[in-house]
Amino acid sequence: MPKARKQQVSLEDTRYYHCVSRCVRRAYLCSKDPYTGQSYEHRREWVQNRLLSLTQVFAVEVLAFAVMSNHTHVVLYVNTDAAKSWSELEVIERWHQLFGGTNLTRKYVDDQERESMESWELHQVEKLIAEYRQRFTDISWFMRALNEYIARQANKEDKCTGRFWEGRFKSQALLDEQALLSCMAYVDLNPIRADIAKTPESSDFTSIQMRIRAALQGKQPERLKAFDSYDIEYTALPCHLNDYLELIEFSGRAIHEGKTGHITKGTEDILTRLSIDIESWMELTQGFEYQFCHLAGREQSMRNCRQADNLSRIRGAPQAKRLLA
Template sequence: MGDDPYSGKNFDHRKVWIEQHLQQFAAAFGIDLLGFAILSNHFHLILRTRPDVVVAWNDQEVARRWMLLCPHRRHADGSPMPPTESEIQSIAGCPVKRAEIRKRLSSISWWMRLLCQRVATRANREEEESGRFFQDRFHATRLADEASLLACAAYVDLNPIRAAMAATLEGSDHTSLQRRIQAIPAGDRCEVAGSANPLAMAAVDSVDRFLSPLTIDERTDPIGPCPSESGCRCSDKGFLAMPLEDYLQLLDWTARQVAPGKRGKTPAGVPSVLKRLRLDASSWCELASDFGSLFCTVAGRPERVDSMRSHRTHRRYHLRRRARELLTSAS
């Protein structure tokens, strides 16, 4: 999905394919898209399944959404045509099929299955090839608490910088982070810490409208499903207990710590969010840079992970030693 050193061709346009599919899926599935980063040979997604939202949809809405994802008919450009009443009734009128589709609409496995399948089909058609495009099935890590969610969000958003594909937050192409920065009103972008001439970026309204809102205020925000009325995303529920400005400052500070040759002394004004989540600066840097190797099936504080059991086997989850050390020392 990037530069091919053997043929000399560039395949960055496939990253655009994925972003287009993410927008479509966020509007149709009962799943919140919290973050994403698309690199040259892999991509990361942070997803929150929302069966509570799907339960509120009537039978016709369930059928309509599925028909938009898997249409019987398409326009000449490949976009799905609106389903007919008979197509909707083929699902809404069948209790067995309807129940199965409801489960699929909040299933991360189905989201990933359709996404990877469509990218593979387009890539194979483009190169007149057949067979696998992605090496293997996706790997998923369950995020069990706020600290692991914040560390994972930073890990995903900072991927292009760590891979030397970008030098700044706003220059990290094909990421949810860039979308959120572009959606900031032009007059407010001077507040973004570490931005390289952010006012020079074109102001694009609502380019992040398919993403879940970043901020959640547990004291004042409404509880419950919070379904979105925009039709661009599943719900309007945020996921981090901080404003976007604080999150950007935290990422900018973190990027400077993990950048080669810039490990200097920890700044005096470490963002207060680290203290709120009981994370010290050194532990945070390691969590944000090595998240993928520290966690496997579940990510969270030891006391949280130790209390959890697999829904399928009822066995306890295993937390790797270094992850346990980091999150214990930070408590």
């Protein structure tokens, strides 16, 4: 039986989530329609641009993404500390970048009108600010701002109405570093597994391509959550960028050739550090989405998760025990 979204998302357990949205129509989200010959490849750029622009408004960071022909993958981090640091005025200004707000919030952002507001009006604005601040840390609102925008754009282009996505997005809570890094690799390698791209750097509209292009200039992408380095604060991802790129390269080669191949020294170090053997890693990065349900991580992480309270059977626990022992 499906779980309610509020039961799938608990920021007390983890701030990392993998979200998948699938298109419902015969015509693909971003591919070429075999019946009409019309190409929708330009929609990939819609999704990427919208996704990255939302990180400038929400307290949500993107770790990995892949825009496929009929679905999208995103790995997100909810930065609740950032949302708490915003001033009341900043919260409203951010909200107005995406939504219309109310007459009261529009008065509040005007210095002169704010001074003339009555106490009951200010009280109402304070309630709205608290609500907006909470929504900026809500992945449901983040995905809504992404998917509704793309659906409206596609409907306008297709001159039609109706449902564009097959339903609400699927989410998986990533409870520990093992689940996080293997899920990111799974997302980054999606185009290679689908034979859309031959190498990570040629995988258009993916986070791994953005990271590689930035790395060639000695940088990390501004719109993506950074990996660990000497000049990045402690909230960075739990390994060095070079280690992750080597891991992706190795995993991609093994998937492409259909065999494990040679494990490089750098890759071996990070896998050993995370206590994942190579066979389990390959299985995770080829089918992460299908190995777990709403929770993903080591068996003990899953049992410690508040979302699993009062459940006699945790879906995905056998896979966790086998793959992330």
